[in-house]
Amino acid sequence: MTTAPTKPARSLTRAPDTGQEPARRKRRNGKQLLAIWLFLVPAAVLGLYFKFIPMVEGIRLSFFKVQPFLGDVFVGLDNYISVLTDARFMEALGHTVVLGVTQTLGALVVGFALALLLEGQARSLWILRTTIFLPVVTALAVVGEIWRILYFPTADGPLNSILGWLGLGPLQFLNGTDTALWSIAVVGIWSGAPYNMVIILAGLTGVDRSLYESAGVDGATIWQRLRYITLPALRPSLVIVLTLAAIRSLRSFTEVYVLTGGGPAGSTEVWMTRMYSLGFQRNDIGVASAAAVLLLVVTLLLTLGTQLLGKRKAAL
Amino acid sequence: MTDTASRPRALTAKPSAGARFDTALGWSPRVGPNMILRILLCVLVFCIFALPFMAIISGAFDRNSSPTDISLLPKSFTLRNFEAATQQGLWGYLLNSLVVAGGGLLLQMTVSVFAAYSLSRKKFRGQALVLLLVLMTMMLPEEIIGIPLSLVLGDLPLLGISLRGSVLAVILPVGIWGFSIFIMSEFMKEIPGEIEEAARLDGVGEFRMLFTIILPLCKPALGVIGIFGFMMVWDQYLLPLIAANDPSDYTLTVALSVLRNDTTVGPGVLLAGALMAMVPSLLVYLFLQRSMIRGITSGATKG
Numbered sequence: 001m002t003t004a005p006t007k008p009a010r011s012l013t014r015a016p017d018t019g020q021e022p023a024r025r026k027r028r029n030g031k032q033l034l035a036i037w038l039f040l041v042p043a044a045v046l047g048l049y050f051k052f053i054p055m056v057e058g059i060r061l062s063f064f065k066v067q068p069f070l071g072d073v074f075v076g077l078d079n080y081i082s083v084l085t086d087a088r089f090m091e092a093l094g095h096t097v098v099l100g101v102t103q104t105l106g107a108l109v110v111g112f113a114l115a116l117l118l119e120g121q122a123r124s125l126w127i128l129r130t131t132i133f134l135p136v137v138t139a140l141a142v143v144g145e146i147w148r149i150l151y152f153p154t155a156d157g158p159l160n161s162i163l164g165w166l167g168l169g170p171l172q173f174l175n176g177t178d179t180a181l182w183s184i185a186v187v188g189i190w191s192g193a194p195y196n197m198v199i200i201l202a203g204l205t206g207v208d209r210s211l212y213e214s215a216g217v218d219g220a221t222i223w224q225r226l227r228y229i230t231l232p233a234l235r236p237s238l239v240i241v242l243t244l245a246a247i248r249s250l251r252s253f254t255e256v257y258v259l260t261g262g263g264p265a266g267s268t269e270v271w272m273t274r275m276y277s278l279g280f281q282r283n284d285i286g287v288a289s290a291a292a293v294l295l296l297v298v299t300l301l302l303t304l305g306t307q308l309l310g311k312r313k314a315a316l
Numbered sequence: 317m318t319d320t321a322s323r324p325r326a327l328t329a330k331p332s333a334g335a336r337f338d339t340a341l342g343w344s345p346r347v348g349p350n351m352i353l354r355i356l357l358c359v360l361v362f363c364i365f366a367l368p369f370m371a372i373i374s375g376a377f378d379r380n381s382s383p384t385d386i387s388l389l390p391k392s393f394t395l396r397n398f399e400a401a402t403q404q405g406l407w408g409y410l411l412n413s414l415v416v417a418g419g420g421l422l423l424q425m426t427v428s429v430f431a432a433y434s435l436s437r438k439k440f441r442g443q444a445l446v447l448l449l450v451l452m453t454m455m456l457p458e459e460i461i462g463i464p465l466s467l468v469l470g471d472l473p474l475l476g477i478s479l480r481g482s483v484l485a486v487i488l489p490v491g492i493w494g495f496s497i498f499i500m501s502e503f504m505k506e507i508p509g510e511i512e513e514a515a516r517l518d519g520v521g522e523f524r525m526l527f528t529i530i531l532p533l534c535k536p537a538l539g540v541i542g543i544f545g546f547m548m549v550w551d552q553y554l555l556p557l558i559a560a561n562d563p564s565d566y567t568l569t570v571a572l573s574v575l576r577n578d579t580t581v582g583p584g585v586l587l588a589g590a591l592m593a594m595v596p597s598l599l600v601y602l603f604l605q606r607s608m609i610r611g612i613t614s615g616a617t618k619g
Contacts, residue, residue, distance in 0.1 A: 035522040043431035046492035057464035119339040132365040137601040141569035202613035230340045251459040254553040279463040
């Protein structure tokens with residue numbers, strides 16, 4: 001702990017009566033520093049134990065063949081090679097990207113549509129917005145259970161009955177290898193869109209209303225208004241929201257695990273479920289750790305990218 | 317944080333002469349085809365987002381609820397599903413969930429307030445580094461560090477105790493969340509320094525400064541980190557799954573999958589469980605929704 005006269009606490013510089021005695025000031029300063037670090041101790045201890053030690057340990061394990069009782073063997077990059085050459089991991093990566101892109105874009109488009117529909121001051125709209133927000137508040141695991149029931153694959157299942165009224169055949173939803181991934185994506189859009197709606201609604205209120213009016217005088221169509229007034233005004237927040245959602249979708253686990261567990265026939269296996277089954281069910285901890293480190297690296301790169309993007313936006 | 321929310325309201329508060337373009341799509345308040353279209357769309361949207369919840373509630377109280385026979389009102393009202401849920405130990409799971417949510421949230425809020433106080437009201441060496449580490453905790457969710465975390469939980473270094481199977485295994489890891497610290501310190505930064513200086517001249521110490529001067533001014537932010545923290549903890553799935561010794565340690569959300577795979581219980585019991593898992597988050601949301609909206613919008617505009 002440094003006792004050098006760094007930057008004295010604000011109060012000391014402003015209080016004229018304490019400024020004269022250097023010894024007393026030093027003691028005050030030390031006390032200040034102690035207080036600062038004491039307040040940081042709980043966060044530091046928890047962060048160290050439950051975030052940073054596991055992170056370092058994960059990176060270490062990713063270079064070892066982990067065997068209980070026999071001792072770990074250093075294998076260099078073997079685990080990483082196993083992950084990158086594993087066909088099922090590559091398939092899972094494809095599913096992760098498809099699911100992430102569909103969910104992120106879908107939730108954004110639906111959220112935008114919802115915001116345009118429900119924009120306004122009326123009390124009835126406010127109540128509707130509150131109701132529509134429910135899926136966001138509900139835990140993902142519960143959302144998953146709800147949709148498992150809605151997706152019941154027989155012709156008299158809830159969603160299939162509705163499809164029946166429309167004259168469409170019963171779908172297998174989560175049980176079909178070619179429908180399961182899309183069914184999960186729909187759940188993601190359903191539970192994510194209201195969140196985006198709130199963000200976009202906030203952005204919409206910031207749009208200068210006089211622009212709409214002058215556009216109306218100029219005879220602009222609704223489409224032109226959206227294209228040239230609304231979207232440009234929303235862009236800064238949309239970019240950030242989009243990137244954050246993309247990062248989050250990389251590690252989506254709960255909804256996939258609850259809805260299908262990666263099945264049927266691995267058609268919904270994503271990076272996280274593959275990692276989970278390797279690490280916790282097959283105890284292949286080294287390879288699973290390598291997969292986790294790869295995920296971490298991609299997340300870090302994307303996050304840094306977002307930060308830079310955000311900075312550039314702010315500078316412009 | 318607050319100006320983004322209040323500015324637009326001020327703009328829309330004064331009704332301009334041509335109120336036609338109050339909204340981006342130019343919805344008109346007059347009765348007409350435009351309005352009918354809007355109402356129809358609203359009804360459709362309501363059906364898509366709210367009816368599943370009503371079906372869950374009705375199914376939980378229905379005597380012969382089955383996935384093929386979901387209705388919006390229970391056909392024959394019964395509490396049998398909840399009695400069966402009692403036999404399945406669902407209240408125990410709910411208790412686990414509530415203890416974890418209560419303890420985890422309390423810890424998380426305390427830790428965040430303390431850390432935010434140091435980070436926002438003080439200047440010290442290494443502050444930028446601490447801030448960076450705080451942000452990093454957001455990039456290290458349970459999913460990514462799950463495997464080594466499960467090893468840490470099994471044998472906590474230094475203390476040499478195993479957290480596995482205890483609620484602490486979930487409460488302690490959720491105690492640190494960069495998002496809460498960040499939101500809190502952004503808010504504390506906006507409190508004018510004069511208030512603090514005046515108090516310091518009166519000889520107020522650090523703890524009293526935080527609890528009697530700063531914190532009362534942070535009530536809105538406490539609401540924000542409260543509701544987001546609650547949702548974060550209540551939404552935990554992987555952590556309680558890997559921290560449990562056996563299914564009796566599960567939280568309610570995780571236990572639902574046990575119920576579903578148990579062929580002896582009907583879907584009615586599962587729905588009763590889902591309803592039990594929904595009610596606490598619903599209550600929190602309804603009481604704190606203003607904070608929630610505020611948190612989302614400030615998060616989005618701040619980036």
